[in-house]
Amino acid sequence: MAYTETTYRSWGSRMGGAFKGILTGLVMIALGTILLYWNEGRTVKTGGAINEARSVAVGAGDISKPDPALEGKVVYATGRADTQDVLEDPIFGAQAKAINIARKVEYYQWTEHSKQEKRKKLGGGEETVTTYTYTREWVNSPVDSNSFRDAEYQMRNKVLAQYTNETLYAPRVTFGAYKLPDFLKRAIGGAVPLDIQPDDEKKKELFEGLATGYKPVESIPVPAETLSPDMVSADTAASVVQERPQDRYVHAQGNVLYLGKNPGSPEVGDVRVTFTQVPPADVSIIAQVAGDTFEEFTASNGYTFSRLNMGTASMEKMFAGAESENTTMGWILRVVGTLVVVAGLGAVLRPLSVIADVIPIVGTIVGAGTGIVAFLLGVAWSLLVIAVAWIRFRPLLAGSLLGAAVVLMGLLYMKGRKNRAART
Known part of the structure; x- marks a missing residue:
């Protein structure tokens, strides 16, 4: 069921917020420029x-x-990343001879989602209708339902137990006669499921660690009618056979450990723990040799470089991949920086649209106009910053582009003069 809240902000309150936002906008412009x-x-x-x-x-x-x-040389090598170390999860007991083992913890919780609809009012005020909806889903951390807006859903969340995500790495990973350092170990991928089969003692330990109040204290008899005649007579079944409470609350299937009554029908508070491992694998690396291990290569400009690819990859393919990733990251950060600048300019110009909101339709038009202006100015400013940076970091390319721009402008100027001469 949806729950709605309606709030109202006066024109004066909105104006105050808009002018305060100017400072935030200036900070965003500065941060975007620096980025x-x-x-x-x-x-x-x-x-x-x-x-x-x-x-x-x-x-x-x-x-x-x-x-x-x-x-001391930068080498390209292919071989098997291997280990003899047996890793064991200290809480759940999952173990494997692997490069790393990892556990991911999820909780079945009520979650709150909101959607806002703003309505401008004559005189510059603004009404905001917020609709809250609630769903049960698996999340990465417990949700505090006390902060839910709908009182009906407050105090609904609980958890049987709380654990943290964790990844354990093998202390010694060999690569032929060499040892792989941590930064290369962490680059090894290829995770696969790690099956877990806790013994009775571990199940009991996990059950006893569940939150008090959400577990039975005593074992529960199994109803006689659920047992086949060849197992035990119906007259004595209930008194002879007992179901241990840990078997009702601790379930292991494949690489998933489930804490709750029924994995097929989760209840709020249930916990799901998934285990994976990265087994020994063939890898290709580029790194600098340092004794019987490796370190990152430090270039003359102070930047470092190393690379690990899964499987057998050629040296040229690895360098090409590194260049491609660098280029992609460059464009991603350019877009992010430009958007931050545009958002900052939008915040600086926002008071204009709020002032015009005294008449809602006028405010909408002004808001659209300031949005376009913020976008165009933001893009222009970002291009200017990039151009200045190129003069600093890519002088030859920047000089060539500036030269081309000057030539183009000269040609346009000459063409304009010739057209004017022709008209006269």
Whole structure:
């Protein structure tokens, strides 16, 4: 059932908020500008580190034994990332000989969703109708239902137990005769399900850790009619056979451990824990040799570079992939920076539309106009910042573009003069 709240803000209150928003807008413009400028430097320097690593990288060849000649060199190598370490989850007991094992915890909870509809009023006021809806779903952390707007749904959430997500890494992961450092271990992917089968003692321990008040204290008899005649006679079944409470609340199936009565019909408060492992696998790496292990290559510009690909990948493919990721990240941050600047300008210009909202239709028109102005100014400012950054970080390219722009403007100017001369 939906729950709605209607709030009203006067024109004066909106004006005060809009003028306060100017400061926030200026901060956003500054942050977006800094991000745009920094990103151009990051993109150039990261690309420089990649190219520098490519220029000095050599093939490691046989990695079954250390090669002193490779000390301090950037090497490309392929081989198996392997380990003999058996990792065990300290709480649930899931274990495997793996690069890492991980647990992900989810809780079945009531969640609140809201949708707002704003209505402008004559005189500059604004009415906001907020509709709240509530659904039960699996979430990554317990939800405090006391903060729900609808009193009917408050105090509904509970949890049988609380745990944290955790990933355990093997202390020693070998790569031929070398050891992989943490930054390369964490780059290894290929997670697969890790089955869990807790023994009776572990089940009992987990059951006893459930929240008090949400579990039975005593074992519960199994009704005689649920037992087949060849198991036990109906006369003595209820007195002989007992169902342990942990078997009612602790369920393991595949790589999922379920805390609750019925995995097929979850109740609020149930907990679901999923386990995965990253088994030994073939990998390709580019990194700098440091004794019997590796470290990141530090380029002359101070930026670092290393890379790990799953499976067997050529050195050129790995460098090309690194360049592609750097370019993609550069464009993502350019878009993000531009949007931050546009949003900041929108906040700075917002008082104009609020002033015009005295007559709602006029305020809507002014708001649309200031939105367009904020977008155009934001894009123009972002391009200017990027251009300035290019002069700093890409002087040759920036000079070429500026030269081309000057030539183009000169041609347009000459064409304009010629057209005017022709008309006269």
